[in-house]
Amino acid sequence: MNAEIISIGTELLLGNIVNTNTRDLSLMLADLGINVFWHSTVGDNPARLRESLLLAKSRADLIITTGGLGPTCDDLTRQTVCQVFGTEMYFDEKVKAELEEYFAAWAPNMPDNNLSQCWLPKGCTPFYNTCGTAPGCGFQAEGKTVLILPGPPKEMRAMMAHGGLDYLRKVSAEPIFSHNLHIFGMGESHVEEMLRDEMNALQNPSLAPYAKEGEVRLRVTAKAENAEKAEEMMAPIIALCREKLGDFIYGVDSDSLENTVLQLLKEKGLSFAAAESCTGGLIAKRITDLPGSSAVFRGGCTVYTNEAKNILLGLPYELIEEKSVYSPEVALALAENIRKILGSDFGIGVTGIAGPDGDGVHDVGTVFVALACEKGSFVRHLHLGARSDRSRIRTLSANYAFDMLRRALTGLEVNG
């Protein structure tokens, strides 16, 4: 089964927003073992939308549209899809009831034009919208499978989780299930090298690596009549990967290092704090992006200047002058002092040069990440490379900080 994703919305062609839906859907489809051959984007223009749908119909088995489901006159997806597939529409009373309930919560009464959202293709499986107004649906016509989804990323993801993915599993010849192993601290080629034989030999379940924002992921995919059977098939492969990659696997189907750390800290009832120089608040920002972080994050300081390092965290100016601000000693002092000051179980300290300008002595990308805890203090000297840019150096530095914390929390060698 191969798929085409059609994103609908003039705001995408104007560059007003980044299209994250195609990325998110592509990942979900890959997990289902569905090959995505095409992404296309069209504006809110009936003729060009029709042209895109006809083209997709001619070359893909599965067509997924996002956007164009709003209540206004320039939202044309439902009608145009039905025209292209010669499908009649019907008025869905349940959608209407849901919309009325939705509006009752915050508006005196529902605008009439929202009623247009109640019209769906005859014979479809409706997907109700848990965080917006536009319903979506899945249906089959002329040997093709079509999914109609809303444009707002939050609504699209919720709808796939509650309806869309199950629908795709049902219509797939044989449903596909998968897990993603998240690996940090080892490059993609290295992972591939260690598991090349398995990757080449395995058919079902299958094993494939991919790189994602400074990390590597291994996707284990199994075709089976049900989830239970699939889990049975995948278990030994996952075990094998764990055996070969050990500590480098930081999570399974967990979405980020910081989320892994958050869950571990919650389980153990422990807390951390961060003193950031070159990451400048990025570690604090990433952990507090996650709901519930207040339970484990005691707080942090962004100590970009020597004065701030001295005033907020009591670093002696002598230490900074003697050892240089880019030194393991300063990173350790930052970690130990923030831990002491906020009384957290763990303290993180980061200092280094994110660039673009260096100090003439150290290379851009020279970063020291320190972790202080009951067991003692650890520091890591990173060479993130003059060829990565500021944003990548900051992101990787934060990744290493979270990974050191993750390792300490799971009883691993912190500097392993």
Next chain:
Amino acid sequence: MNAEIISIGTELLLGNIVNTNTRDLSLMLADLGINVFWHSTVGDNPARLRESLLLAKSRADLIITTGGLGPTCDDLTRQTVCQVFGTEMYFDEKVKAELEEYFAAWAPNMPDNNLSQCWLPKGCTPFYNTCGTAPGCGFQAEGKTVLILPGPPKEMRAMMAHGGLDYLRKVSAEPIFSHNLHIFGMGESHVEEMLRDEMNALQNPSLAPYAKEGEVRLRVTAKAENAEKAEEMMAPIIALCREKLGDFIYGVDSDSLENTVLQLLKEKGLSFAAAESCTGGLIAKRITDLPGSSAVFRGGCTVYTNEAKNILLGLPYELIEEKSVYSPEVALALAENIRKILGSDFGIGVTGIAGPDGDGVHDVGTVFVALACEKGSFVRHLHLGARSDRSRIRTLSANYAFDMLRRALTGLEVNG
């Protein structure tokens, strides 16, 4: 002139990366007055790439490709584009020289397969790569204009800035120049209302609004034989917008509120510091994303917990209990104390509920943003709405903080 952007790379179809190139290019083309009708994405597959190029050739005047310019065998853009347009290739000695110089900087000798990158379409205008290996180019064939650009966003943007945009201006019937006015604190529909007559009446220069991440932008575009003439034509329109929108315009062609603030602080030799509760380091992160921020950012504290507010910033527990942690008083104390502690000219304090869970008393989205400076202290009570999510509430809170600082720095009513 209407355009199609073709993104090439299997990693996009696998969802391994978000496609930011189409967004960035779409914005650039809009500034040039070029309509983008299509985005399409294909993998590193010669047959499907060929099909996409033929389709684009049949429906667009300008075709821009990104990606597939690497030195490996699955990088097929150059050859395939030349086949589709019946253009021969030539070996560009200058590209070879640049590549050798590039490699000399960090590798013993250049891998032979990089030589494949020296082949370009005959008669093209080469665009040399200032931050990577793959050169790009622009050429015209069969009445179409084609731009070939590298996939890495940084390289693509640099190449458009140094060659691509000028090339497009040259081939455009009449070159187009534009400016973007950045507006904060006023909704798109409101901006439209205030300038509707001008938007409808004006042809050249033209005026159009668009919304971008919680802000509104007004694009002023002029067709003229040269930049000087275009500036003359745009000046009165910009003046008119300034007259109507006044303080709400925070910058022209400046890319963000934080960058505007950074430039203002640098000019005036002033500094700020931030004490963040619900924004959790986002303000520090955003200012330190910018090179040179160390000159104006004294540092910050992420004081997520009451303990941190007390220990790091000396807020009395009584104050927090008496007034509630979500109160103007706490926001003001945060701003005033961080300013005092770090001796900065300005202090920012933010407290509020980013959600998803509330405290049962205040609505999610209740945020207090305070600014302390020599003139005194100011606080703003925001209702960011239970219907925006955590990330949007945090982003908007940070936007308001930067905007209050911007207003103080330009002598405006801070709470205007």
